[in-house]
Amino acid sequence: xxxxxxxxxxxxxxxxxxxxxxxxxxxxxxxxxxxxxxxxxxxxxxxxxxxxxxxxxxxxxxxxxxxxxxxxxxxxxxxxxxxxxxxxxxxxxxxxxxxxxxxxxxxxxxxxxxxxxxxxxxxxxxxxxxxxxxxxxxxxxxxxxxxxxxxxxxxxxxxxxxxxxxxxxxxxxxxxxxxxxxxxxxxxxxxxxxxxxxxxxxxxxxxxxxxxxxxxxxxxxxxxxxxxxxxxxxxxxxxxxxxxxxxxxxxxxxxxxxxxxxxxxxxxxxxxxxxxxxxxxxxxxxxxxxxxxxxxxxxxxxxxxxxxxxxxxxxxxxxxxxxxxxxxxxxxxxxxxxxxxxxxxxxxxxxxxxxxxxxxxxxxxxxxxxxxxxxxxxxxxxxxxxxxxxxxxxxxxxxxxxxxxxxxxx
Amino acid sequence: xxxxxxxxxxxxxxxxxxxxxxxxxxxxxxxxxxxxxxxxxxxxxxxxxxxxxxxxxxxxxxxxxxxxxxxxxxxxxxxxxxxxxxxxxxxxxxxxxxxxxxxxxxxxxxxxxxxxxxxxxxxxxxxxxxxxxxxxxxxxxxxxxxxxxxxxxxxxxxxxxxxxxxxxxxxxxxxxxxxxxxxxxxxxxxxxxxxxxxxxxxxxxxxxxxxxxxxxxxxxxxxxxxxxxxxxxxxxxxxxxxxxxxxxxxxxxxxxxxxxxxxxxxxxxxxxxxxxxxxxxxxxxxxxxxxxxxxxxxxxxxxxxxxxxxxxxxxxxxxxxxxxxxxxxxxxxxxxxxxxxxxxxxxxxxxxxxxxxxxxxxxxxxxxxxxxxxxxxxxxxxxxxxxxxxxxxxxxxxxxxxxxxxxxxx
Numbered sequence: 052x053x054x055x056x057x058x059x060x061x062x063x064x065x066x067x068x069x070x071x072x073x074x075x076x077x078x079x080x081x082x083x084x085x086x087x088x089x090x091x092x093x094x095x096x097x098x099x100x101x102x103x104x105x106x107x108x109x110x111x112x113x114x115x116x117x118x119x120x121x122x123x124x125x126x127x128x129x130x131x132x133x134x135x136x137x138x139x140x141x142x143x144x145x146x147x148x149x150x151x152x153x154x155x156x157x158x159x160x161x162x163x164x165x166x167x168x169x170x171x172x173x174x175x176x177x178x179x180x181x182x183x184x185x186x187x188x189x190x191x192x193x194x195x196x197x198x199x200x201x202x203x204x205x206x207x208x209x210x211x212x213x214x215x216x217x218x219x220x221x222x223x224x225x226x227x228x229x230x231x232x233x234x235x236x237x238x239x240x241x242x243x244x245x246x247x248x249x250x251x252x253x254x255x256x257x258x259x260x261x262x263x264x265x266x267x268x269x270x271x272x273x274x275x276x277x278x279x280x281x282x283x284x285x286x287x288x289x290x291x292x293x294x295x296x297x298x299x300x301x302x303x304x305x306x307x308x309x310x311x312x313x314x315x316x317x318x319x320x321x322x323x324x325x326x327x328x329x330x331x332x333x334x335x336x337x338x339x340x341x342x343x344x345x346x347x348x349x350x351x352x353x354x355x356x357x358x359x360x361x362x363x364x365x366x367x368x369x370x371x372x373x374x375x376x377x378x379x380x381x382x383x384x385x386x387x388x389x390x391x392x393x394x395x396x397x398x399x400x401x402x403x404x405x406x407x408x409x410x411x412x413x414x415x416x417x418x419x420x421x422x423x424x425x426x427x428x429x430x431x432x433x434x435x436x437x438x439x440x441x442x443x444x445x446x447x448x449x450x451x452x453x454x455x456x457x458x459x460x461x
Numbered sequence: 462x463x464x465x466x467x468x469x470x471x472x473x474x475x476x477x478x479x480x481x482x483x484x485x486x487x488x489x490x491x492x493x494x495x496x497x498x499x500x501x502x503x504x505x506x507x508x509x510x511x512x513x514x515x516x517x518x519x520x521x522x523x524x525x526x527x528x529x530x531x532x533x534x535x536x537x538x539x540x541x542x543x544x545x546x547x548x549x550x551x552x553x554x555x556x557x558x559x560x561x562x563x564x565x566x567x568x569x570x571x572x573x574x575x576x577x578x579x580x581x582x583x584x585x586x587x588x589x590x591x592x593x594x595x596x597x598x599x600x601x602x603x604x605x606x607x608x609x610x611x612x613x614x615x616x617x618x619x620x621x622x623x624x625x626x627x628x629x630x631x632x633x634x635x636x637x638x639x640x641x642x643x644x645x646x647x648x649x650x651x652x653x654x655x656x657x658x659x660x661x662x663x664x665x666x667x668x669x670x671x672x673x674x675x676x677x678x679x680x681x682x683x684x685x686x687x688x689x690x691x692x693x694x695x696x697x698x699x700x701x702x703x704x705x706x707x708x709x710x711x712x713x714x715x716x717x718x719x720x721x722x723x724x725x726x727x728x729x730x731x732x733x734x735x736x737x738x739x740x741x742x743x744x745x746x747x748x749x750x751x752x753x754x755x756x757x758x759x760x761x762x763x764x765x766x767x768x769x770x771x772x773x774x775x776x777x778x779x780x781x782x783x784x785x786x787x788x789x790x791x792x793x794x795x796x797x798x799x800x801x802x803x804x805x806x807x808x809x810x811x812x813x814x815x816x817x818x819x820x821x822x823x824x825x826x827x828x829x830x831x832x833x834x835x836x837x838x839x840x841x842x843x844x845x846x847x848x849x850x851x852x853x854x855x856x857x858x859x860x861x862x863x864x865x866x867x868x869x870x871x
Contacts (some may be wrong), residue, residue, distance in 0.1 A: 071481070108478060144561065146562075149553065151561075312839070354559050
């Protein structure tokens with residue numbers, strides 16, 4: 052059985068603002084088109100301020116709207132992964148008034164806020180627990196962004212604080228919605244920036260999958276340039292990082308990957324999609340590939356970074372784009388004749404000290420060496436320095452050769 | 462004809478969060494109870510992020526909800542004043558995601574934001590223009606608070622910038638909804654704090670009324686103590702300040718006045734209400750008295766400053782409180798036998814330099830002197846120093862004696 056196939060659902064009409072006045076006919080029309088791609092699931096993003104307008108008030112109608120969207124997906128044979136605390140989406144932060152300005156409190160550590168967050172997650176879990184097509188909850192989209200130093204208005208949090216927070220959120224999901232797949236998600240800064248409050252260990256330990264997000268418009272494009280093989284191998288590199296930081300039998304979910312223009316020109320999006328996915332599809336334990344995103348953002352909606360408008364597999368008029376067609380072909384092919392998981396025998400070792408994360412970043416020696424191996428025809432894994440002499444770990448992953456950044460390039 | 466009588470409508474169920482999932486039956490039940498008080502109008506507060514979730518997307522359903530609430534009021538014989546840009550309510554700031562964090566722009570001066578604000582005001586104006594019971598639009602509730610230095614996250618703006626912004630907003634209201642009463646509103650810092658970007662001249666010039674808000678929990682309680690006559694005369698003082706900063710024939714609207722505990726103990730709220738209103742009701746050109754607020758905030762809603770929970774004329778169970786009953790009696794009496802407007806012949810002069818606003822603040826010499834005159838049986842007006850020798854102005858207002866803070870107390 053190969054990975055699951057899905058899309059991050061960006062509603063064609065009014066983007067995520069559609070939750071304010073949910074039109075199920077619009078949702079159904081979108082899901083009809085999405086289902087035609089052959090995917091088995093969508094990931095959806097209700098908005099925190101709509102779900103929980105007061106710390107002590109959950110908007111029942113909005114929670115039920117989430118259930119209604121899950122039901123609309125079920126009618127089309129689609130499963131649904133639900134993100135709970137949005138949070139951050141495509142450059143916009145959605146934070147309730149009771150966490151900001153006069154009510155400013157740290158969203159990771161304030162006891163009242165944390166309690167309220169668990170209550171919202173529980174409300175969603177209870178709403179969805181009876182729906183068999185609900186895959187589970189993700190705590191929120193790239194929650195580490197709110198603690199990042201580059202955030203214009205960050206809520207600082209220690210490593211221990213972030214870890215405790217994630218554990219509490221995942222526990223709330225598990226208690227309210229037992230037996231499903233729950234996780235959290237970070238952007239790739241967690242792997243690359245030593246100053247990130249979130250750590251790779253949290254990515255690889257907390258929750259039921261290690262969810263990774265692959266975006267080439269950040270470091271890869273800057274360091275290697277648009278045509279470099281690092282670009283179409285970056286999703287795999289991120290998956291291998293997730294794999295390296297997880298127990299060997301833990302699922303790794305490529306929860307977001309997209310083709311951002313102009314790094315990926317529109318005419319090259321389908322090829323980028325196919326190459327990026329083929330490069331990682333044989334990874335053992337790959338839970339799923341969930342493309343970002345279903346629908347282009349209509350140009351009439353202001354203020355998005357330019358690249359965010361054209362990430363859809365389906366355009367803002369509802370027409371499937373070439374990348375969408377290619378995704379559908381790839382899915383159909385894989386359903387008919389799936390690539391078998393294949394253990395990677397060669398692994399590039401990286402220093403797994405939290406303070407040395409920049410070594411694995413784009414432009415750093417580990418990715419450089421890893422890409423060089425790829426160019427030479429090897430599909431390498433990655434391995435943490437603290438595990439590179441662990442015979443049991445190596446055996447479990449089928450790794451027979453560990454190379455360092457230095458030896459790999461010599 | 463006496464002043465208009467009204468209440469600021471704080472929905473009994475879910476406070477202003479009720480806009481997220483408007484239940485017109487709840488609104489109708491609230492309006493039934495409010496109408497029984499004998500008021501002729503309510504002031505309502507839709508929320509900016511609900512009305513305009515993207516800079517370029519107005520939530521039509523939410524705009525129509527405003528129209529539906531206005532219609533529900535009409536069914537009960539109530540007129541409605543609508544605040545457009547909320548904004549700030551009872552310690553909570555409601556600001557759209559496209560104005561904050563990654564999209565941080567000054568809400569008073571950024572050209573794109575200002576344009577969007579005019580579009581929202583126009584959308585509300587167009588929605589309401591055909592409804593005869595819509596009184597008009599207020600730009601927003603105490604908009605100066607977003608520029609105040611004490612705000613945790615202020616958007617600084619110059620005097621000229623604030624003035625231009627208010628002119629544009631009021632113009633948008635007038636163009637979309639001609640022939641109605643449109644204004645803006647500030648809190649009392651505008652009169653008392655020289656650092657305020659908003660000025661008393663803006664309060665007295667821009668829009669069709671001078672809207673003033675009387676809150677004794679700020680300076681008055683601190684400087685004079687709960688039992689001091691300044692407390693029950695503060696609303697009148699604020700009205701006289703509004704009068705002094707306006708042309709003699711311009712309406713002054715006591716748009717907010719409330720009885721905050723513990724400055725006003727619950728058992729004294731009805732007396733406070735009656736005394737505060739009687740003290741100012743004969744002011745020439747008093748447009749209306751709009752009590753804050755209709756309904757107590759349910760204690761289950763978290764994070765309000767304590768005093769905000771108990772400001773209602775009606776409790777959170779829907780039962781009229783003693784202050785509500787007293788308001789109803791006063792309104793009935795005034796409808797049967799209205800107090801005639803009476804010009805005040807004695808006026809206390811104050812230095813109207815913008816830099817010397819603190820002279821008129823609670824604890825300053827002007828209010829001290831003004832209250833002393835009140836205690837001696839005089840009901841004084843206030844007069845700007847730059848107009849105190851203007852015979853035409855004095856005659857228009859019926860002022861025959863100008864006293865200074867020094868002479869008044871000697």
